[in-house]
Amino acid sequence: MATIAQPLRIAIDVDGGDHGAAVTLPAAAQFLARRPDAHLVLVGTEASLASAAKIIPAGVAGRVSHVIATEVVGMDESPALSLKNKKNSSLRLALNAVKDGQAAACVSAGNTGALMATARFVLKTLPGIDRPAIASLLPTHKGHGKEGDGGVLMLDLGANVDCTPEHLRQFAIMGAALSSALTDKPRPTVALLNIGEEEIKGNDIVKEAAELIRATDLNFIGNVEGTDVFRGTADVVVCDGFVGNVALKASEGIVKLMAQMLREEFARTPLTKAVAALAYPILKRFKARIDPSQHNGATLLGLRGIVIKSHGGTDAFGFSNAIERAYNEIRHDLIAELTERVAAMNTTAPAAAVSAS
Template identity: 55%
Template sequence: MAINIAVDAMGGDHGLPVTVPASLDALKLYSDIHITLVGRESEIREELAKYQYDSSRITVQHAEQVVEMDDLPSKALRNKRQSSMRIALNLVKDEQAQACVSAGNTGALMAVAKFVLKTIPGIDRPAICTSMPTMKGHVHVLDLGANVGCDGEALMQFALMGSVLTRAVDDNPAPRVGLLNIGEEEIKGHQRIKDAHALLTQTSINYIGYIEGDDIYKGDVDVVACDGFDGNVALKSSEGVAKMIAFYLKQSFSKNLLTKLVALIAYPVLKSFKDKVDPRRYNGASLLGLRKIVIKSHGGADQFSFLNAISEARLEVAKNVPDLISAEVSQLLQELKPLKSADDAAQVEQVKTAKSV
């Protein structure tokens, strides 16, 4: 049976002119998928009419409302029950689709997805996870902004989920997992990071220790776990500096007629360089920790970007990522249980000692 992917056709900065042709591209690329486009039916059909496609592989599901990019999550949750985002997620909940892809606003998508699909037992907070290029391939980083002020246990859960995802989608048997920290302080970083460090050393996760911001891109770590604030700062700063570099590179090559001529000559080289670091290739962040698969596309995604988000959804369905996470969480809780009991016992002991002093 084909994998059915529910696409929030109205989401993102561009909406239908991006989501519809990208969905049709995905159908061409993968013979094993079906797509349900969710949104205003007449508008979707109008967009579809512009293309040739196999209508048996596309379903249109009407949704009256649209979650706007600046809608508050609480508003999206309460007042937009007929939105394309909500209805796409409902299809996944009702098992009519196996994954949802949306370029809609992140906060709203996370809030509605969490409400509709629920979290995996044992997971407190779902996290946003994306892959990013490195000098040797790519790395999965989470959380990227869903959770601010995580404790050590939440960070450990992120590490676990990132590890499971990487093992599944990259066929990497033992992903190296690092905790994002800084190296300046005598006693490094926040307490939550030290707590997560202590927990991770006690698990079967291939935990390699603390890493710093520049290590993200070196290719010596496969999963970076961090608080959502820190991950967001790392991601956005990286985006910013990459854009600045692209800006100056372009400026240098377009300074005058001669440099423009050089640009023409260098075009194939510059093109091959650009392809390697093209952020569009990495579009499609996973909302990990939910019971079903939800992929968040960048709001500003173009057709090629959005296609990659659909590809990610298909891959996660094929690899059955939520079930793998669920199984691993149960196992991890078993691993940590004796330790926790030991901790409790130690604490009781401490209290006793303190009292007797």
């Protein structure tokens, strides 16, 4: 496990994502302005880092260091090929900084598959964890999905399409640990995403996973349906990566559809345009509650180091929130918390559960 360097240090994949340095560098400046105890390790090509001096204010430039990369992993590049052929990419070197103790976390908006594959190779998984999962705090009617603000933590959101019951049990343990760290709830409620609340519903994998999770000391409340996710019925919702990614993308699509419909209706007539002007403060608050950039940043959970995946197309505000997620996880010593909880759960787990992995 990497040793946390002081002051608090976070490695940034400057060239990752759809927009690269045009987004990541302004985001870095925003983050440094509000976190005076943080230091950023900017990892990017010479051309990208050349503009850092113009974007990072002089007042915070002393808390920035540079690592030069000679390659960039494309957003549509094969994860296997990028892992094999691009050992000097900004993505790889940012992860190396965590492994070597130069940083306590890595934040990237780059290729999700490449980030997961490379992170797993470079950092390895925690003892007792077979596969990392992608986890993110999402908004509910109880809160915005930010730290300590009533959101729901959902995992896996796309890393593992096919999962065994034991994998889902591990996701539940890790999700509870992350939720507890970010929300200060000692025993967050945990649920399995299913097609019904009844124990007889779902496929054999979900049913067996429920039995394995029920045998732990997690605060397990059973199954929840898709409609329960954003109601805040549970603090942690567990599913495989196929279901989680479809649910996430569908919800993002609904948000965009609602926003488009509202714009069309308010622009329909002079009267509706006047009403829109009057309703602007309400609409602005509504947008803030559902805007994906407000809760941007998903954790690659289960690695021997903190890795945060930002949405590839986010803006500077969204990417700065992803850096903030890394900051909070370091501050809560998430890796030590996860290691302790997984070890404790596996000590008390039924023999069949442990051997299933």
